[in-house]
Amino acid sequence: MPTKKRPITKSGRPRKRKGVKIEPTGLGPKDLFLSERPPEVAELARQVEDDGGAVLATYREPLGGHALLFAALPIDKVERTAFQRDISDAHVRKLTLAMDKTRRYLDPIIAVRQDGKYLSPNGGHRLTALQELGAKAVLALVVPERKVAYQILALNIEKAHNLREKALEVVRMYRDLAGVGEVKESELALELEEPAFATLGFAYEKRGRLSGGAYHPILRRVDAFLDEPLSRAMAERERRADVLLAFDDAVSEAVAKLKEKGFDSPYLKAFVVARVNPLRFMKGETPPFDELLAQMTKRAQGMDPGKVKSEDVARSGGAAEAEA
Structure with a gap:
């Protein structure tokens, strides 16, 4: 069955959905890469490195232009947020079997730093699977603003919540x-x-x-x-x-x-x-x-x-x- 397409405006862009107000930054692919760390993430990057992690890249996301870190974090310093849904053993089992078969981990989690730890509001199943498989590090998109941890329900891309x-x-x-x-x-x-x-x-x-x-x-x-x-x-x-x-x-x-x-x-x-x-x-x-x-x-x-x-x-x- 073909996917229903949104109506197109004169500019060639799909018409905005009701309630959507954002105006994208207009940043292109090459504009997202940051060769130098801006002030809003410089201290966070230093903390990641002091915690035993490694900052692999600094970049801006394309909609709001917010600076983020793509980092490798010590897995023993990463925890699920307290309010995250309970872990599904069946879902973790599927993930561990898939990772075992492919020998790959491809989906970074989201993380915010707090008191020397990194809290992940959306990566509980992936984190648990990596821990079971004995991984020493986890790849994460580290966000400077802690409030994003509370917005993850709206941004959720994991298994749909019932x-x-x-x-x-x-x-x-x-x-x-x-x-x-x-x-x-x-x-x-x-x-x-x-x-x-x-x-x-x-x-x-x-x-x-x-x-x-x-x-x-x-x-x-x-x-x-x-x-x-x-x-x-x-x-x-x-x-x-x-x-x-x-x-x-x-x-x-x-x-x-x-x-x-x-x-x-x-x-x-x-x-x-x-x-x-x-x-x-x-x-x-x-x-x-x-x-x-x-x-x-x-x-x-x-x-x-x-x-x-x-x-x-x-x-x-x-x-x-x-x-x-």
């Missing part, structure tokens, strides 16, 4: 950032991506097997970024997670009642959520988070299995409950 992984990574990042300063949650829209991820992340911490996929579309419509410092916003996110879990309890009870009546379908939870969700009938402004969840919880608690028909459940088929 909802649970993304939400848990957001909440780990949330806790880490809350200890840094008084930045407001609303100022971190890029890093956190969606307010729903924060609420779901705190909920997943309390209930690891939560069927978050059933609730994510609802949260996306009623959850919003909080105009509060993270240290205070965290308590509200914890509270919203509890509200969501109370709704999940009510949904689970309704599912159990349906099963007692003889209904047997992998989509019972999706059916219950759809049945009690008033948003599908609403136009315009949606109700606040608490009002909607309270209404849906009450509906789920009062659901009468005797009024449910088998064809109603059959029509709800297709919404995934499990998250790989």
Whole structure:
């Protein structure tokens, strides 16, 4: 199937996507190479060398013109960021087997320096595979600005996150950032991506097997970024997670009642959520988070299995409950 192409402007460039504001630097390939280290990375380069690493190149990336280091780092000084998603053993196994077969490591990780260590926000699987294979060094793009470590969800090029992984990574990042300063949650829209991820992340911490996929579309419509410092916003996110879990309890009870009546379908939870969700009938402004969840919880608690028909459940088929 041919790839759909973007409309072309008079200049011959693809038309910008909605919300994109950047104007590229216009730097060509030869402009990206830096024969001398600019001030913004000179000290970082010295630290890399003092740490036992080697700066292989200094260059500018082509969009914003930011100076970066391409470096070989001692692998024992590189760690995953605390908020990064959990390591998938199956994914590491695939990587180690591929590296073993090809005898090559080709994809540099991203790293930021902190307290004599190098934190990688996106290279956990590659780093683990290299460690298992006994490598002494890892190639990295070393970024001077630590904030990039928190923007990696938006820039992620690794194995796609499922909802649970993304939400848990957001909440780990949330806790880490809350200890840094008084930045407001609303100022971190890029890093956190969606307010729903924060609420779901705190909920997943309390209930690891939560069927978050059933609730994510609802949260996306009623959850919003909080105009509060993270240290205070965290308590509200914890509270919203509890509200969501109370709704999940009510949904689970309704599912159990349906099963007692003889209904047997992998989509019972999706059916219950759809049945009690008033948003599908609403136009315009949606109700606040608490009002909607309270209404849906009450509906789920009062659901009468005797009024449910088998064809109603059959029509709800297709919404995934499990998250790989």
